[in-house]
Amino acid sequence: MVSMARAVRRGLAILAVLLVLSGLLWPASTLAATTNVQVNVCPEPHIAFLTKPANNTHTTMTSVVLSGKQTTGVSVRITNNGQVYPVSNQALSNLFTDDVPLQLGLNRFTITTSNACNQAQTTRLAVYRTAPPAAAVWQILCIIELLIILLLITLLVLCKRHRRGGEDATPTTL
Amino acid sequence: MPHRPLYKVNTCMRRVATSVLLLAAVFLMSGLSVSADSTYGSGLYGSCQYGSCSITVTSSGTVNLNVSPAPGGVCTVQSDSVAVLTDNSNGYNLTVTDSSTNTHLINGSNTISASSGTYASPTNLATNTWGYRVDGLGSFGSGPTTAQSNVTPSTISSLTFAGMAASNQTPVQLANTSAPADPAQTTTVWYGVCADQTQPNGTYSTQVTYTGITN
Numbered sequence: 001m002v003s004m005a006r007a008v009r010r011g012l013a014i015l016a017v018l019l020v021l022s023g024l025l026w027p028a029s030t031l032a033a034t035t036n037v038q039v040n041v042c043p044e045p046h047i048a049f050l051t052k053p054a055n056n057t058h059t060t061m062t063s064v065v066l067s068g069k070q071t072t073g074v075s076v077r078i079t080n081n082g083q084v085y086p087v088s089n090q091a092l093s094n095l096f097t098d099d100v101p102l103q104l105g106l107n108r109f110t111i112t113t114s115n116a117c118n119q120a121q122t123t124r125l126a127v128y129r130t131a132p133p134a135a136a137v138w139q140i141l142c143i144i145e146l147l148i149i150l151l152l153i154t155l156l157v158l159c160k161r162h163r164r165g166g167e168d169a170t171p172t173t174l
Numbered sequence: 175m176p177h178r179p180l181y182k183v184n185t186c187m188r189r190v191a192t193s194v195l196l197l198a199a200v201f202l203m204s205g206l207s208v209s210a211d212s213t214y215g216s217g218l219y220g221s222c223q224y225g226s227c228s229i230t231v232t233s234s235g236t237v238n239l240n241v242s243p244a245p246g247g248v249c250t251v252q253s254d255s256v257a258v259l260t261d262n263s264n265g266y267n268l269t270v271t272d273s274s275t276n277t278h279l280i281n282g283s284n285t286i287s288a289s290s291g292t293y294a295s296p297t298n299l300a301t302n303t304w305g306y307r308v309d310g311l312g313s314f315g316s317g318p319t320t321a322q323s324n325v326t327p328s329t330i331s332s333l334t335f336a337g338m339a340a341s342n343q344t345p346v347q348l349a350n351t352s353a354p355a356d357p358a359q360t361t362t363v364w365y366g367v368c369a370d371q372t373q374p375n376g377t378y379s380t381q382v383t384y385t386g387i388t389n
């Protein structure tokens with residue numbers, strides 16, 4: 001019985017050692033996560049206008065010229081009264097030139113330059129297009145003007161005749 | 175029935191008892207060596223309650239820093255949030271390194287160098303360099319850091335940054351806890367970059383790896 005008790009104690013000791021070892025050998029959990037650090041270096045969205053009408057310009061022209069030069073990496077967007085106007089040539093030499101048609105009345109131009117960093121710069125212009133006088137009005141005005149001129153010429157002629165008539169009627173001296 | 179000597183019975187019982195105990199120990203060991211998420215009974219396993227030694231590490235995935243250089247240089251600072259979730263009673267250890275041995279931000283042949291500052295001795299960001307900082311960690315100072323976009327270098331002169339450790343260097347410890355993190359604990363890592371007009375336009379990037387390990 002003594003030997004059996006000793007064997008039980010030995011077994012328990014082994015079990016205790018194994019339990020301690022199991023705690024030490026317990027594998028720690030590991031997990032990794034990654035993040036992309038991304039830096040966008042962008043040019044400032046500046047634009048140098050070469051040609052643009054002054055703000056609040058009134059004109060009877062049917063279009064205005066908008067032109068400018070922007071930095072590489074900057075795109076230009078033109079809208080007139082909210083309607084996008086396709087900008088040409090900007091991809092070629094960073095120089096855009098466009099003859100933008102005008103609508104009758106108020107034309108609200110928005111010229112927006114933007115870069116890949118979602119930065120934007122906006123220039124706003126208001127251009128008023130007024131219709132030229134209609135042809136019929138011009139014709140009436142011309143006719144009235146001609147009639148006035150004819151009237152004046154007639155009066156002038158009559159005055160001259162009246163003066164000559166007066167000279168012919170001078171009494172002779174005896 | 176033949177009578178067996180008592181010493182033989184004792185020896186036999188002793189061997190049987192030892193074998194049973196050894197088998198029980200081996201059985202228990204095999205149970206402990208499996209991963210925490212396998213189907214085993216409840217109880218304390220090392221430092222982990224059953225099913226508690228799993229760990230979850232989550233980050234933003236991408237940190238975007240937009241910078242539009244102006245004369246004299248400009249700087250941008252943005253943050254990444256790293257969340258760690260574990261029920262491990264001994265807590266966790268969170269480290270960070272670059273995912274590669276090259277710690278530059280790369281855009282083809284153009285690069286933005288890592289800050290010359292270190293975890294032990296962080297510095298102000300120099301022009302055309304990038305770095306990281308964690309408010310209150312090591313020598314970084316308490317900050318508080320806030321997100322900034324295209325500010326002059328003097329605006330962030332009170333903030334110091336360190337260059338990211340390469341993947342073959344000792345990882346930088348961002349956090350080390352001694353208690354379970356459930357709900358998840360978040361560590362905010364700030365990234366900064368300064369650039370002037372000599373830095374070519376484009377998208378520069380690198381990848382950093384956050385590693386969470388249960389203690």
